[in-house]
Amino acid sequence: MPQSYAITAVAVVVLATVLIGGFGLRISRTTSDFYVASRTVGPRLNAAAISGEYLSAASFLGIAGLLLLHGPDMLWYPVGYTAGYLVLLVFVAAPLRRSGAYTLPDFAEGRLESRQVRLLVSMLVVGVGWLYLTPQLQGAGLTLEILTGAPRWLGGTLVAVVVVVSVAAGGMRSITFVQAFQYWLKLTALLVPALFLVLAWQGDGSPGPEFDEPARFREQRTVRIQDTVDMKLGAPLTVRADGVVDDRRYEDATVSLDEGTHRIAGGTRLTFPEGGEVPRREPGSADSVSQPLATSRADHPLYATYGLIVATFLGTMGLPHVVVRFYTSPNGRAARRTTVVVLGLIGAFYLLPPLYGALGRMYAPELTLSQQADAAVLLMPERLVSGAGGDLLGALIAGGAFAAFLSTASGLTMAVAGVLSQDVLPSRGVRHFRLATALAMVVPLAGALLVTGVPVADAVGMAFAVSASSFCPLLVLGIWWRGLTPPGALAGLLLGGGSALVAVTLTVTGLAGDGWLHTLLAWPAVWSVPVGFLAMVLGSLATRSSVPPHTSATMTRLHLPESLSVQETAAAAESGDGASAAPAPAAERRVR
Amino acid sequence: MHRLPGHPTQSEIDEQTTLGAAYVRSLMRSQLRAGLTAFGFLALTVVTLPLFFDALGNASVVWIVLGFACYPVLVGIAWWYVHRAERNERDFARLVHGVHGPERPPGRPAEGD
Known part of the structure; x- marks a missing residue:
């Protein structure tokens, strides 16, 4: 593909991001605007923003590459990424919004009334956020290198600068617009070329999709x-x-x-x-976006599939950039409806990468050997559509891929910066938020520039597993169980999240050995999530005396619909008991 | 510009929630039941699918089920849950309103937003 097309596409995406961010700057005035867009973002805009933020380059490029490399089992990745929102919806969405907190640490402190829990949750949020940011920046460097031949550091640095500027300038409101725009951009960037590719495939005589192993070369x-x-x-x-x-x-x-x-x-x-x-590449030495702990997958595929399912289904609800989005809904009901729209939007998007994966198996099976499986989506147009048309479609996909890096990175930066400015920097306010934004990005950028040996998908999987084993128990038990205590929560966060973190660190550094031990450590969610839940429940039962004093009031706030007031419910209960016939005072809280 | 709705002070809530606690518990139970039903259906399907695929050994079925067919099912479960949860809340609101007379405080939106 000619460099100029790809460079133009990337430049247009960056420019559009900055411009739409600037549009947000003109309307975000107060601190509340800044963090949560004053909670006035409607379900459709918010759902597009959530989806735009969620669909990272791992989704845009990685899934097709994975399908090319490892076959249809990898379809569990997009299914898990989507189903994670269903689990979030049924257990967390509305109560999380009603908790009235800005961030996950706010929720933890509000529910458990403990500074210690807040601090630990803050550290985990920043840790998971940085874990997830580093591979995004690495991936950006890799993609720009493949597309234009630019040096590896340039892509990451470019993404970092654009994100810091647009987040620091406009905060959440501008990010909401940017993210919503980038969802539609990403969908278009895969959908339009896909239509042409399918036409070209039909023109080629609609060769049967080679779903069965092994793939074969269609031409020399x-x-x-x-x-x-x-x-x-x-x-x-x-x-x-x-x-x-x-x-x-x-x-x-x-x-x-x-x-x-x-x-x-x-x-x-x-x-x-x-x-x-087509020969299969033996997993092991290579680093690529689509190398999901492949060594152990080969040994115990069924266990690895379950490990993947547990991590993605339960990990989504704790990802910092996902959680912070729910505070922007106007009320709990809207938060629920938003989540359903999100399910539809990302479900629609995930219909496309498998198409590229299937076409890739037919038309570019050799990518598995040249270690460029992630480039399958980028290369498909020029393989199937000849001439300028193919180049233009390729440029469109390149722009979409860059949008993927920008959107996920800005969402993560927003979330990490929110936590940093509230819990680490001395005072709150917009100026400190801007400082926190820079800080939130400097560390992962340094990580992406200094550390090059850690496979991208390993770090992303790490973030999901850690989130599933720490934040998932905290949110689910915190919302539905009155018996949760601060010591119990601390135990669960440390044992569940900690053991998952240690397990995946051992895997990445190659200290995990081989055989079953390696498999267990590489896919920790299957055991570390139960450990997290169990530690939280047992720890809480052992320290029953330290149930937070306002638990009952907090639970009421989490579950009571906004259209009802605490006073009304109390009065209803009172007169229902026959204790008083006095009518309740008119409710003062009205939520629109 | 919109302002955040003011929350009642902690002590107010504490006083009043001891009265309303039993009501809220019943709401929580019905909401948890809805959530567990949806989650149970999802979990049962997801736990059996890999075993089913493994036994079947036909890659085309995996592509069709995981690549296309599962997304409408996921949205369907979500749709069902939201309707169920909103119905639970409406029933609860009716319970609360019904006890202290039919009159509604002025300015309240009819149902939710």
Whole structure:
């Protein structure tokens, strides 16, 4: 794809982001405007904003790449990302909005009346936020490099600067507009090329989708292996090789490869025959957006699938950039309806990446070997649509991918900065919020520039697992169980979230060993979520005397519809008991 | 510009909620039941699906079910839950209003917002 098209597309997306952010600046005046858009964001705008924020580059590029690499089991990723909102809806959405707090630490303090719990939750929010931000910036650098050949640091730095400027300038209100815009941009950027691709596919004679393993080459194709790779063949295969295969040098010679694993050195060119089986890459050394702890997946696929399901289904509700969005709804009822619209919007979006994955298996199966599976979505137009049309569609997708980095990064920055300005910096106010924004971005940017060896999807999965094992028990038990105590909550956060964090850190640093131990540590949610719940429940039962004094009042606020006042309910209860016939004073709280 | 609705002071709420606590408990129970029903349906489906796919061994079915068919089901469950939860709240409001007479405080929106 010509560089100029991609550069133009990325520039347009960045400019539009800044302009719409500036539009928000003109209307955000007060602190309340700044943090939660004065809670006047209607369900449709808010739902588009939530969806725009949620669909990161891992969704935009990663899922198609994963499908290409590992086959249909990876469809559990988008299903889990969507179903996480359903779990959020049925247990958390309305009470969370009614709690009347700005952030997750606000909720924890309001419910448990403990500074200690607040502090621990703040630390976890910042930690999970940074964990999630770092790979977004790394991914941005990677994408810009693939698209335009720019140096790796440029993409991350560009995203960081645009995000800090637009968040610090307009706060939540501007972010709401930016995010909503970026949802529609991302949908368009995948939908329009998809229509052309399907037409081209039909013009190609609608070849049957090759769902069954293994994929085969539809035409003779030459692949340049970038980094040394171990590839596995299910059947003997004859290829032309120019480079080093199994430690032997070939100069454009025909090589017969046996069934089994072969090592291909970096820089080697392999030409595969038409109809030949596409070799599978042995997982392990590579770093890529679509490498989800692949080593252990191969050993115990069923356990890994359940680990993935638990982490995504339960982790979504605790992600800091997701939670903070619910405070912008005008009331609990709107928060619920917003969530249903979100389910529809992200569900509609997730119909598209599998299409790219399926087409990728047909038209670009060699990407699995060249370690560029994440580029499948970017490369599909030029493979199927020739000439300027393909280039333009490619540029549209490039713009969408950049929108994905920008939107998720700004949502996360907003959430982390909100927590930093409330709990770390000495005084509140807009000026300190701007300082916090810079601070929220500096650390992950440094991480993205300094640390290059950590696979992107590993860090994202880490954030989901930690969130599922710490924030999910806190929210669910805090909202539905009156017996939760601060010591119990601390125990659950530390044991559940802590053990998940340790497990995934061990996996990433390669200290986890192999076999079942490795699998258990690589997919911790299956056991760490029960540990978190159990520690919270047992800890609370052991410290029953320290149930917060205002628990009953807090529970009332969480569950009472805004159209009813506390006074009314009390009066109704009173006269229902026959104790008093006096009519209740007219309610003063009116919520619109 | 919109202002946040003022919350009653903590002590006011405390005094009054001891009276209304039993009512709120019943609301919580009905809402939790709705949530658990939706979650139970989701969990049962999701726990059995991977086993089913594993036994079936047909990749096309996995593509169709996970790639397309599951999203309308998810939205459907959400739709059902929201209707159920809002009905619970309406029933609760009727209970509260019904006890102290039919008159409504002036200016109240008819139902919710």
